[in-house]
Amino acid sequence: MNGIALDGLREQLRGQLITPEDPEYDSARSVFNAMVDKRPAGIVRVAQVADVIAGVNFARDNGMPLAIRGGGHSAPGFGTWDDALVLDFVNRTGVRVDPEAGTARAEAGTTWADFNHATHAFGLATTGGIVGSTGVAGLTLGGGIGYLARKFGLSCDNLVSADVVTADGSFVVASEDRNEDLFWALRGGGGNFGVVTSFEFTLHPVDMVHAGIVIYGAEHTDTVAHFYRDYIATAPEEFGAFLGFHQGPPVPFLPEEWHGKPVCVVVGMWTGDAAEGPSRWQPFLDAAPVAGSMVGPMPYPALNVAFDGLNQKGMQGYWKANFLRELNDGAIGAHATFGSTVTSVNTSVHVYPIDGAVSRVGVQDTAFANRDMKFSPVIATQWVDPADNDANIAWARNYAEALAPHSERGGYINFMDSEDQQRVSDNYGPNWDRLVQIKGKYDPGNLFHVNQNIKPA
Structure with a gap:
């Protein structure tokens, strides 16, 4: 991408845009798995949801690949991509606990160490990963296996709602009674359907x-x-x-x-x-x-x-x-x-x-x-x-x-x-056809393809 185009994006952001000319570019483009050595066109360190909307619209309108980085723990390194725009949530790690309601809302860059630290103050927890540095976002969107799964189900089973920016730049809430099809797909379907900016979970007494x-x-x-x-x-x-x-x-x-x-x-x-x-x-x-x-x-x-x-x-x-x-x-x-x-x-x-x-x-x-x-x-x-x-x-x-x-x-x-990637349909079994249809509804152009990809109908 040329500098003028990226400068145009920079003007729409509250967060930092890092490009190959910046001294921190090499550290910003690195991910957990050192085997992955990609060179994205730009990395947006998200400051707020408006940055996500701007980034999604920019990548879509300019035909750029779009990579989403939550905790950055993806084994295949899907938090980066060559010539892509990366939306990096490294600075979005807030967790708000409502002990009376027994819920917590976590931003998309939160790790399970962050989450557990916040909820443990109230003697509460939900099913998270085995390793504290694992991201809440990636684990939940893929299912979420952890120590508490036998008692309380997967992480995605404890998801109450999610804030999502979809491929057309819209901001929507997905839950049991709002955008129910999207909520169904997010609980195990990975990052195929939009950028989830925050997750609300049910909590349980675990101290x-x-x-x-x-x-x-x-x-x-x-x-x-x-x-x-x-x-x-x-x-x-x-x-x-x-x-x-x-x-x-x-x-x-x-x-x-x-x-x-x-x-x-x-x-x-x-x-x-x-x-x-x-x-x-x-x-x-x-x-x-x-x-x-x-x-x-x-x-x-x-x-x-x-x-x-x-x-x-x-x-x-x-x-x-x-x-x-x-x-x-x-x-x-x-x-x-x-x-x-x-x-x-x-x-x-x-x-x-x-x-x-x-x-x-x-x-x-x-x-x-x-x-x-x-x-x-x-x-x-x-x-x-x-x-x-x-x-x-x-x-x-x-x-x-x-x-x-x-x-x-x-x-x-x-x-x-x-x-x-060739195994993705086997991984979803009887739910594959419905996932393909929902993908076609929310991301018909397959903007969100840097993942275990479900191609739209």
Whole structure:
């Protein structure tokens, strides 16, 4: 784009417009995944909704790609794009809690660490991510799996309303009784339908939880995984925990001899009667020899940021995922084989339960269709040195191929990488046709295509 055109946009903005000539351009264009190296034409650091309307109108009228950056945590790096206009919400992280109504409204740049900090002051929370630096916007629009999902449903199930700027520059509110079709699509359909500038959530009483991080040597994977599968199948919904495979992290409660070694983990929390917390975790301490553990009362926000040190911006990243209808012996065998060869201390292979409250929402009640699945696994491969890219990508692909015979065709869009675009219809299953129709209504020109894209009818 020429400077005159961008200057014209600058005059319409309250926020900052950063272009390639500006000294902060390289830092402003960077995203969480360092493998993504795009050069947008301009980056708008949004100050208010009027900036979003101006940016949407400008990109549409000038035929520019438009990228939306909320928390900036997108594994494929969809918060930037070559020659695009980027709407960056880095400065929009406000959270307004209404404790009487039991709701909170979060701006589009808010992370779950921001959100939980605000709501915890009132002893309240809603389902958020596993990592505090994950953005509220991206996680919610893709569904929203987290520790509280078995008890309270996905993040999108707790969404009350959303403020949205659509492709024609209109500002609308989406809720159960306003623009209902758009509200349906936003709950799992990703960023395909507009720019959501704020999200209103239902909150639940969650304050101190009885957290558990239990670490075993990888040689015990078969025993631990079978025990986890059987335990979670009958556990009360107040127990939310995932099964994972890592290299031993450098934490005080894990002896140094285990640091960097392959380990199997169970991590989560009990949100029921605090007096029951120790008894709810004791079975995992007895299931197999424990290399290290931390079990006890903890503020919910503290557990949410426990792994942030291993998930820092600027690493190389490549992800793979499918849904599991069951954690069968074949899937456990694949995890036992590949989980013992995790490539870096920053890599996380997690198996999240999505039963309980998640499964009580109908398959077609929201855009998130995979309500009859039991688990959502992810292979989140992360590493520091670009020289290791080929080896890490190959490892993740081989791991995914080993799991494929035991998996469903679709996967969770928040765990998809940039090469997974051809799978997008499988990810939405029976909701695909309706999503295509709604896309055609709200974004007929596919302005919002820098995402796991749903093309309009």
